[in-house]
Amino acid sequence: ELKVEQNPLFLSMQEGKNYTIYCNYSTTSDRLYWYRQDPGKSLESLFVLLSNGAVKQEGRLMASLDTKARLSTLHITAAVHDLSATYFCAVVRMEYGNKLVFGAGTILRVKS
Amino acid sequence: EAGVAQSPRYKIIEKRQSVAFWCNPISGHATLYWYQQILGQGPKLLIQFQNNGVVDDSQLPKDRFSAERLKGVDSTLKIQPAKLEDSAVYLCASSSIKGQGVAKNIQYFGAGTRLSVL
Numbered sequence: 581e582l583k584v585e586q587n588p589l590f591l592s593m594q595e596g597k598n599y600t601i602y603c604n605y606s607t608t609s610d611r612l613y614w615y616r617q618d619p620g621k622s623l624e625s626l627f628v629l630l631s632n633g634a635v636k637q638e639g640r641l642m643a644s645l646d647t648k649a650r651l652s653t654l655h656i657t658a659a660v661h662d663l664s665a666t667y668f669c670a671v672v673r674m675e676y677g678n679k680l681v682f683g684a685g686t687i688l689r690v691k692s
Numbered sequence: 693e694a695g696v697a698q699s700p701r702y703k704i705i706e707k708r709q710s711v712a713f714w715c716n717p718i719s720g721h722a723t724l725y726w727y728q729q730i731l732g733q734g735p736k737l738l739i740q741f742q743n744n745g746v747v748d749d750s751q752l753p754k755d756r757f758s759a760e761r762l763k764g765v766d767s768t769l770k771i772q773p774a775k776l777e778d779s780a781v782y783l784c785a786s787s788s789i790k791g792q793g794v795a796k797n798i799q800y801f802g803a804g805t806r807l808s809v810l
Contacts, residue, residue: 584734611797622696622783622801623735668734677747678723678787678797682734 582607584671586683594691596658601686603652603669611672612652613680614643616665623668627654659690694718696802698784704808710772713805717765717786723747724761725799726769727783735783741767742789774809781806 583606593599603612611630615623627636629645629652636643640663642655652669666687670680697716705711717724723742727735738757740747743764752759756775761767771778785799 613798615801620803622803623785625798625800628798670734672797677740678799679737679740679748680725680727680735680799682736684732684734 582609582671582673582676582681584669584681584683586669586686588686589684590687590689592689592691593656593659595660598658599656601654601656601667601669601688603654603683605650605652605669605671605681608647608650608673609671610674612645613670613672614641614652614654615668615670617668617685618665626667656688659688661690661692664688664690696784696786696800698782698802698805700805701803702806702808704810705774706810707776708773710770711774711807712768712770713782713784713807715767715769715784715802717767717784718788718800720788720790721786721800722764722789723787723797724767725785725787726759726767727785727801729781729783729804731780738769771807774807776809779807779809 585604614626617623627643632647634645640657645652666685668685670682726738729735738752739749739759741761744761759769781804783804785801787799
């Protein structure tokens with residue numbers, strides 16, 4: 581069974597600081613996604629990672645994938661208040677269809 | 693391009709009542725998903741349609757939940773009768789089977805329907 585674990589589940593950080601969110605998954609997967617969710621809003625796709633060593637960056641967020649370790653990281657550089665949201669990682673194995681299996685999410689609060 | 697539309701946004705019912713949610717996917721998206729997101733958890737897939745056929749409903753509590761996607765476009769999810777533990781946000785998502793590379797199969801989510809069962 582495909583399981584996804586994120587940590588930490590809650591992260592409070594000061595503006596300007598750096599931090600990393602970790603996502604571990606239990607079996608091989610074909611794709612890994614990072615989504616952002618603001619309160620009362622839908623999930624917004626941030627990154628799609630396909631292969632080992634993949635790295636993607638958008639603004640202050642950078643995601644990477646290590647398929648051998650079954651680990652993805654979401655690194656936040658010089659956090660700003662606007663990054664406050666809940667971040668989910670989710671994995672897909674295409675043999676199970678395009679079904680997303682989500683982690684529990686990391687609630688990020690950036691304090692000014 | 694219009695996103696995934698869901699209604700209603702909020703619904704409050706008493707246990708044992710019935711409720712229905714509606715979803716209109718992005719135009720041209722063949723695949724439609726319903727997820728249940730309980731407070732503090734990640735979304736969990738309930739059912740996946742491709743066009744008007746069911747691909748996966750293994751986690752749908754079929755004794756009380758039902759879903760349909762007539763004509764392969766809009767979809768409704770129904771709960772009858774509702775239980776307290778059904779309180780959650782119900783998210784609809786859609787994806788395209790066309791295209792290439794990472795654009796293919798990305799799921800786009802609606803804003804969800806927040807259900808409270810009292």
